[in-house]
Amino acid sequence: MRNERKYKIIxxxxxxxxxxxxxxxxRELPRMNAAVEKQHxxxxxxxxxxxxxxxxxxxxxxxxxxxGMPLNRKEFKVDYQSPAGKQQYDMLVQTIKQGRAGxxxxxxxxxTADGKWISYTAMPAWGRDFGGxxxxxxxxxxxxxxxxxxxxxxxxxxxxxxxxxxxxxYDKDKNGQMPLPDAQGVDAATNAAAKALLxxxxxxxCLTCHTIGARGxxxxxxxxQVGSWGxxxxxxxxxxxYANTFQPKDEDKTPAMAHDVRMPVYWSANRATTSPQPxxxxxxxxxxxxxxxxxxxxxxxxxxxxxxxxxxGLK
Ligand code: HEC
Ligand code: HEC
Numbered sequence: 001m002r003n004e005r006k007y008k009i010i011x012x013x014x015x016x017x018x019x020x021x022x023x024x025x026x027r028e029l030p031r032m033n034a035a036v037e038k039q040h041x042x043x044x045x046x047x048x049x050x051x052x053x054x055x056x057x058x059x060x061x062x063x064x065x066x067x068g069m070p071l072n073r074k075e076f077k078v079d080y081q082s083p084a085g086k087q088q089y090d091m092l093v094q095t096i097k098q099g100r101a102g103x104x105x106x107x108x109x110x111x112t113a114d115g116k117w118i119s120y121t122a123m124p125a126w127g128r129d130f131g132g133x134x135x136x137x138x139x140x141x142x143x144x145x146x147x148x149x150x151x152x153x154x155x156x157x158x159x160x161x162x163x164x165x166x167x168x169x170y171d172k173d174k175n176g177q178m179p180l181p182d183a184q185g186v187d188a189a190t191n192a193a194a195k196a197l198l199x200x201x202x203x204x205x206c207l208t209c210h211t212i213g214a215r216g217x218x219x220x221x222x223x224x225q226v227g228s229w230g231x232x233x234x235x236x237x238x239x240x241x242y243a244n245t246f247q248p249k250d251e252d253k254t255p256a257m258a259h260d261v262r263m264p265v266y267w268s269a270n271r272a273t274t275s276p277q278p279x280x281x282x283x284x285x286x287x288x289x290x291x292x293x294x295x296x297x298x299x300x301x302x303x304x305x306x307x308x309x310x311x312x313g314l315k
Contacts, residue, residue, distance in 0.1 A: 040144060047145025048156035050138050054126070057209070057220075062154045063146070067208055069110075069117040077149045085147065092143040096134075097127025121205070170201070171215065181213040181224070183313025194310030197303055204299065204307070209292070212314065220292060227315040236308035240299070243292035252296055 052061075059065060063072030076092070078085040102122040111117050126132035127139055134142075145153050173179045180195045201207050207216040210223045226236075242257040295304060 043141045043144040044148050044153055045156070046138070047141035047143070048153055050134065050142055051145055052157040054134070055142070056157055058123070061157050067121060068119055068123055071146050072151070072154050073117075076147050077151060078147065079149060080144060080147050088147060089143050092146055093139055095123070096139050096142055097125065097132070098130050099123045099125030099132070121202075170207070178207065178215045179213070180215065181314065183227070183310045184315055186309055186313040190306060190309050191313075194306050197299075197307055198310075204295075204303075205293065206307070223311060223314065225314055227312045231312075233305075233308050233312055236311055237301075237304050240304050240308065241294060241296040243294045252294070254296070 051059075055068075055071075058068040059071050064070050076088055078088060080086065080089045100119075100123040103118045110119070124132065126134040128135050170178065177195070177199050178201075180198060182191050183194070186194075197204050198206055198212065206212075206223075209220040210216050212223050231239075239257050239259065242254050243259075299307075
């Protein structure tokens with residue numbers, strides 16, 4: 001009898017314990033889901049910040065594509081845990097970590113007939129394992145940011161009302177050249193040589209990021225009046241050679257050149273300053289690391305000097 005009672009009490013306790021544990025589990029499930037969702041949202045926000053610091057200049061504040069192809073594409077906006085999503089996630093992580101070589105046959109970026117997206121120029125490697133500056137957690141944040149199915153993440157990196165993104169304007173004149181302004185105080189031969197260099201947009205690249213006169217793009221500051229900023233020939237040459245490349249490449253470890261503090265930067269924190277006229281009373285100075293490729297070795301010293309002489313005469 002006593003044993004039976006003991007047995008009953010034990011089984012009752014066991015049942016109570018089981019009910020308690022089960023109840024806990026049932027309550028734990030949504031809590032776990034909520035935690036996963038919260039973590040996911042945190043990754044998206046973190047990704048937006050990393051994107052704003054490292055990727056806007058080439059992929060655009062809204063992922064609309066500039067030098068690199070658009071990233072706000074439909075095929076990326078899938079649940080990252082679905083089979084299709086896992087594949088996209090892996091592709092994004094690999095590409096961001098390793099960078100990509102580019103394809104010289106294409107102008108700017110292009111969608112090929114087989115549905116692939118390619119661009120004429122290289123994308124730097126960002127992963128630590130590949131000499132880049134971002135650890136795995138940042139790369140994950142970037143991938144989850146790009147893949148957020150809501151599409152709302154693209155309002156985070158750049159306030160588009162403040163900073164309307166203008167498409168690059170590559171219109172040519174009747175001679176197939178981009179009409180560029182004449183520099184002042186510069187002889188005709190230098191003017192012609194510099195313009196010819198700048199017109200080779202895939203070689204010098206300047207106009208794929210900068211506006212001069214009515215032509216070019218809005219990734220870097222407008223250079224239409226760079227000659228009146230107070231910079232000198234030597235500064236310009238050094239800047240073009242050793243600009244603040246995100247990660248100095250192996251062959252050239254010269255430290256990044258600091259940009260001129262008077263530079264009106266309107267393309268980073270905001271691109272609200274739409275005029276080339278530097279507003280020196282309230283300059284918007286970029287403080288982050290913003291990528292301008294360095295041209296040492298890609299252009300000869302003479303070519304860099306010619307372009308700089310031309311820029312010095314733009315007032
Ligand atoms: C200097 C310009 C530049 C910067 C900065 C840059 N990219 Fe790229 N990105 C490119 C180019 C150019 C390509 C295409 C290269 C090619 O076609 O081989 C590309 C390709 C990609 C692709 C492949 C897309 C596809 O459809 O195949 C992804 C993803 C990507 N970039 C993400 C990023 C992220 C994230 C960052 C910031 C950490 C970043 N990029 C920074 C230029 C850049
Ligand atoms: C991939 C885009 C890109 C290309 C290509 C590029 N630039 Fe830049 N450039 C930038 C960015 C971004 C900045 C702003 C850098 C900063 O805020 O630190 C900049 C800044 C500058 C400045 C201002 C420097 C200062 O501190 O006052 C000059 C001058 C300049 N670029 C000239 C050139 C010339 C000349 C070329 C072609 C040989 C060129 N850039 C090619 C993106 C680019």
